[in-house]
Amino acid sequence: MNSKAIITSALPYANGEIHLGHVASTYLPADVTTRFLKQKGVEAYYICASDDFGTPILIQSEKEGKTPEEYVEYWNKRDAEDFAAFNIEFDFFYRTSSPENKEFVQYVFKKLENAGHIYENDIIQFYCNNDKKFLPDRYVIGICPYCKSEEQYSDLCEKCGRVPEEIENPHCSICGQPPVKEKTSHYFFKLKNFSEKLSQYLEENQNLQKDVKKYVQNWIKEGLTDWDITRDISWGIPVPIDGMNDKVFYGWFDNHLAYISSAVKFLNDNGKDGKKFWNES
Template sequence: MNNKAIITSALPYANGEIHLGHVASTYLPADVTTRFLKLNGVEAYYVCASDDFGTPILIQSEKEGKTPAEYVAHWNKRDYDDFSAFNIQFDYFYKTSSPENIAFVQDVFKKLNDAGHIYEQEIIQFYCNNDKKFLPDRYVKGTCPHCKAEDQYSDLCESCGRVPEEIADPKCSLCGQVPTKEKTKHYFFKLKNFGDSLTKWLEENTHLQKDVKKYVQNWIKSGLIDWDITRDITWGVPVPLDDAKDKVFYGWFDNHLAYISTALKFLNDKGIDGKEFWNSADIYHFIGKDIVYHHYLFLPAMRLGINSEYKLPDYIPTRGHLTLQGKKISKSRNWYIGLKDFLEFYPADYLRYYLVSINPYSQDDLNFDWDDFTTRINSELIGNLGNFVNRALGFTKKAFDGKVPKIESFDEKDSEAEEKIKNLASELGSLLEQNHLDRALKKIMEFSSFFNTYFQHKEPWTKGPGTANCVYLSVNAARSISIAIFPFLPESAQKIWTQLGLCGNVKDSSWSGISEFGVPAGHTLGVASPLFVKVEESDIEQHKKQLGSFEK
């Protein structure tokens, strides 16, 4: 494991609230991984930024009577507050409209231009005579020429994940009218020239998901298309050329460069050489499957185009979309759950537990189901983990006045329990290093279940032989759980730590400490109390009724 890491996740678009679909595939897995790396002694930093540019923001800010800068500043703060409430712990959260990112983007463009990777070309672009404007990107909808999926945006087919060269059956997404075609000049990035170097990078990077890598390689074989990187709007990073005064960069040209510019800003401000750190660290970009094209083709090609001045990603963990009660999430139909709304009803750890447990390291879609959420929280989190910790600590308080007893000779069951603790750190670590977060969480629950059974088998309440061993091992197992669940459930981890009567913060522990016996005989525990509160089915029925209604 590298001793340095920079973690990023797809940037939240500064045009509306964060909902459950946003956090499931990118922010939560990135946060869990960062916390795990830090416990392992890695100098790891999780940086992110709001994605501030683009036509939708320009239009929406006009509707609300705000400048685009005022509009995105509101959402930048709101998004950060919502993430913080969910215990997504960024080391730094910035914005693509920052002066640092604007300067960085323009510098990268100049280098690409000087290297011969940029050219200007007159193109025919959709123009809406009704709205009197060129229609970039998401303001043209039609049929994907590759997979024939209907109602797709012109810059990305959400069905097959490809970027259409030209959308079929186009319509203005503002007014629904068929647009005309008008001449305009745009700047293009020579993506076609990078087929061989992209293939080489894909073949050499052994950390990338094999299934994703395979179909990206097929895209390359079928022929890459040069990339239109400018737009005819006023809100964006200005193109730094005298004859391009009315043009800005396409959002996908500038936003992933904010991964680098934000990291550099943060590190340089800390007195660390940002560029040197970036190039010596493991680089993680957590994304959803809908933006594979951008992160496996555009992003690496641009870095290759400036001679890999900033290293390409080592890991691009890619996960599927979240559906809700079996249906696609839709804000327009109110078929979504806002993160802020959810956290008004349930602790962040409930949602963190559920989303990790249903989310494999694959592109398979996952489904949030209220009934399944209820079952998993009540039977797994409360009935298993919460039950074990409470009974182990509560019994010690009651039977031994809160003092951990001295151990005696271990019997076979005690030795088995001891081995479970000794092996847990390495077993979990291996899964987390491979990004199998769901499997690691399941392993913790199996560990807790084992100790529930062990405690029941030993019957310490009879105060027979082996009672002291049972209490000693169970209390230390609770300590192991406290550290092990910290990346997943940070608030609950600290509660257990405090109930164990341990000093400081669980986040300052080491990962290897999971398998140590850190609660010695004679140690006095803190106050034991239930970690979790049951999810009531009557409340869940009310939450279900809220979906699809406009009374929220």
Template sequence: MNSKAIITSALPYANGEIHLGHVASTYLPADVTTRFLKLNGVEAYYVCASDDFGTPILIQSEKEGKTPSEYVAYWNKRDYEDFKAFGIDFDFFYKTSSDENIKFVQDVFKKLNDAGHIYEQEIIQFYCNNDKKFLPDRYVKGICPYCNAEDQYSDLCESCGRVPEEITDPKCSICGQTPTKEKTMHYFFKLKNFADSLYKWLDESEHLQKDVKKYVQNWIKSGLIDWDITRDITWGVPIPLDNAKNKVFYGWFDNHLAYISTALKFLNDKGIDGKAFWNSADIYHFIGKDIVYHHYLFLPAMRLGINSEYKLPDYIPTRGHLTLQSKKISKSRNWYIGLKQFLNYYPADYLRYYLVAINPYSQDDLNFDWDDFTTRINSELIGNLGNFVNRALGFTKKAFNGVIPKTTTFDEKDKEAEEKISGLSSEIGDLMNSNHLDRALKKVMEFSSFFNQYFQHKEPWKNGPGTENCVYLAVNAARSIAIAVYPFIPESSQKIWTQLGFSDNVNDHKWDEMSELAIPAGHMLGEASPLFSKVEATDIERYKKQLGPQ
């Protein structure tokens, strides 16, 4: 494990509220990983930014009578507040429209241009005569030429994940009419020239997912196409050339560069050499499977094009999409749950627990199901973990006035319980290091289940031989759980910590401390109370009815 790390996640587009689908694949896994790394003593920083540029923002801001800057400022603030309420603990949250990012993007372009990786070419682009504008990216929909999927955007097929050279049967996304083709001058990045170096980087990368690497390498083998990095709109990072007036960079040219510029801004302001830190740290980019093409091809090629002045990512954890009740999430059809909306229903830790538990480290899609959510929270989080902590601490308060008793000689069951505690940090840590967050959380729940059974077997309420040992080990197991669940459910973790009678914060401690019997005889517990409240079926039925057309 490197002593330094920079963690990023795909930038939230500043054009609407954050919903459950956004947080499941990127922000929550990134946050859990960052918290884990920090507990292990890693100097880790989680940085992010709102993605502020593009045609959709320009059009929507016009509809609302705002400038684009005013529009994205609102969503930057709102998104950050929603993330914070969910327990996403960014070290720094910035914006792609910042002066720092604009300057950085233009500087990278100049270096790529000077190195001969950019060329100018006249192209034919879709133009809507009805709306009187060129139609970049998501304002043209049609059929993917690779897999024949319908209703796909011109810059990305969400079905096969490839970027079409030209969409088939194009339609204007604004008015639905067939656009014409007009001439315009654009700038291109020579992506084709990086095929060999990209293939080699993928081959040599130790931590990238094997299945993702394989099909990206197949893309490379089938032939890359040069990348059009220009857009004919007014809202974006201006191209720093005299003959490129009224042209800006394609959003995917500038937004992932904000990973670097945002990190540099944050670190330099802290008095740390940002560039040196970046190049000596482990770099994580958490993404969803729909943007693999950009992060495995565009992003590394651009860094290679400036002679790897900033190191390429070590990890690109890639996960699938979230569906809702087994249907694709759709804002236009009101088939989604806003993050802020959900947090009005239940505590953040309920959602954090559920989304980690159902989310494997793979590109397989996952499904949010209200009934499954109810079952898992009630039977696992409350019936297992909450039940154990409450009974262990509650019994100690009742039978020993909250004071941990002195132990006697351990029997075989006690020794087994002691071994469970001593092995917990490495058992869970190995899974966390491998990004199998769901499996790590499952191990915590198995640990809690073991101690529920241990407590039941020892029957301390009968006050027989070994009662003191049972109380001592059970309370120490609750302490282990408090540290182990901190990355996943931090608010509940701190509640356990406080009930254990500690006045500091659980994250002031180290990961390995969970495997210590650190609560001695004579320690006084705090006040014990239930950690969670049951999810009621009647409430769930009401929430279900709020989905879909109203």
């Protein structure tokens, strides 16, 4: 057994209450694992953080007349209190909007860009002339093209669970007006560059469920699609490129990196070499 371990669990999204399903399926198993490892003499730490970015948070904070910072600060504190009430003992509970994570995400982006894994490309996106803003993800509501349910998000139908190719009868979730389509420039991650390495990892890893492994392998064989990692919104980690002040990173690009940045901060603050400990865990 390794003498060091870092345990993580899904980052709670900072826009609502923790419920029993969250605790039972995600946070309690990780808490039990951490306690067990510590009892076995392993230097183990349970690290988590609130997931603070994304259009749902920005939309809800606007509706409540709060800044996004005020909104996520409330839910970060509320989540921490709820976890404590359940006796879930994080060694460190932080946030994806921390200065440490912002710095780390921008560092990772520049490393990927310098290695040739990032490129810029124009896309066509909904734009609201009334609110004078682009409308990514949940800023657009309409009819699901698959199940025909009304008032569904452009990035997910909550009725059938599918992601619409293009929502029908789209309208702005803020003002209700139909949007137009405009060109904007985004940055993409060359996910296909990693197809071979991912396939090799899956093939050699004996600890994964066979059905899960097969599913992902088939997904890779079908061809990975390059990933749009930026958004035209005001709330998020800024893209560190001159002239791109109106771009932020997509939440799914920055949030998983918070596991590393939060763990390293905690360990460094406690007199350890955070990077070394992470790599040895």
